Amino acid sequence: MEELIGNNKVKETLQTMIKNQKVAHSYLFSGIEGIGKTLFAREFAKTLLCEEQKEKPCGKCKSCKSFAENNHPDFMQIEPDGKAIKIEQIRYMQEKIAEKPIRANYKVYILKDADTMTREAQNSLLKTLEEPPVYARILLVASNENKLLNTIKSRCIKIPFLPIEAEKIKQYMQKNYEMELSENELAVCAGSIGKALVMQELLPQYRQIEEIIQNLEKQDLLDVFQKAEFLYKEKEHILDLLDYMLVVLYHSKSRAKINAISYVEDAKQRILANSNYDMTIDYLWMRVWEEVHEKYNRC
Ligand SMILES: [Zn+2]
Known part of the structure; x- marks a missing residue:
């Protein structure tokens, strides 16, 4: 998590939850596009699944290794199929979530662009959010939370992400792309590293x-x-x-x-x-x- 830019408060909150073993069943990572919400969610998932069970993943255990290789049996990332996350995808997730974890204490599911879920998909997901298996952790990532049903939102702990400070974006682009952003360019990034990367291209x-x-x-x-x-x-x-x-x-x-x-x-x-x-x-x-x-x- 140290390598993730900005949103230090989010880092602290998530680490404290893990430290105090107060990890809820479902979270909503919310904020504008391009500020690293999914990266944070993945790091959080990796930490939960790590055998060491500390505030950050060890990077060495079997769990961490299979997570890095994208084949952890207790982890799944769901993304829009075309423009939306469809009910079939949620049903598939529900079949899988019913099976006990194989390697870790938890099964972790990330729904990337969760705000693209169709209404049917949301209604279906709601059942799982209402009665999740004890080991299940569900992380919804959304840049437009208004598109989510209130019933979904009320079941999740909201983790609000703030735009990243201009100075941090400037340093990041200097360090990684040797790119000097002008003031106008920083202004249009509006706190989003994602936008700075589009700009770089x-x-x-x-x-x-x-x-x-x-x-x-x-x-x-x-x-x-x-x-x-x-x-x-x-x-x-x-x-x-x-x-x-x-x-x-x-x-x-x-x-x-x-x-x-x-x-x-x-x-x-x-x-x-x-x-x-x-x-x-x-x-x-x-x-x-x-x-x-x-x-x-x-x-
Ligand atoms: Zn580990």
Whole structure:
């Protein structure tokens, strides 16, 4: 757990529970995406299953080794099948959970993206949460807990995860990727290491957006379209890139650019509503450019 970044309070809470042998049957690890909830849940599971039964896994026993090799007989991680965790997956888990543990004192189940569970899946899981076998430990991991039934939530001990401090993200990216994040870049990460990692992969695209926005006043619309052409191919990451555009506009200190923020918000809505992608991008740049040039000319 020492290697996990941020959320020290969560670390302490989980370790104290283990130390005092007060581990509940079910937990809800809740917080924004990309802050290590699943990593924490896995480390917690490994600790529970470790033969040493201490505050952290020894890493050497049979249990720790098979956990690291992803074949621990008393552990299972359930993830969405397509977009959702389905009732069949919960039923399979329920069959397995009924069998006593083979190697450890516990059987541990992680439901990653538990908030994607269908309603039927949630109702089915509820039965297990209400009457879990003594040895069962169930860890729900969710970034949008509003999608979980209240009856599910009330059966779990909630472990709230906070966004990670900007300074820690900065150090992490420096150390692991030799990447110096600017203030704008840190702002768009909004406390999420996951977002910083996406950014690391798409850094040239992020920097290109920043450059276009910084030079909007000097460029005609055709230049802007040409320079922004790469966005047509970034459908998968467009929401992250648009979030970055928001941050750059917001920090631009130009009233026209700050006014243009609403067009980026509109574009995000259109993309979420599956509007024509290329048209949405074109329209966005057109409106942003017009906003800047209208004000610019008036001055
Ligand atoms: Zn161990």
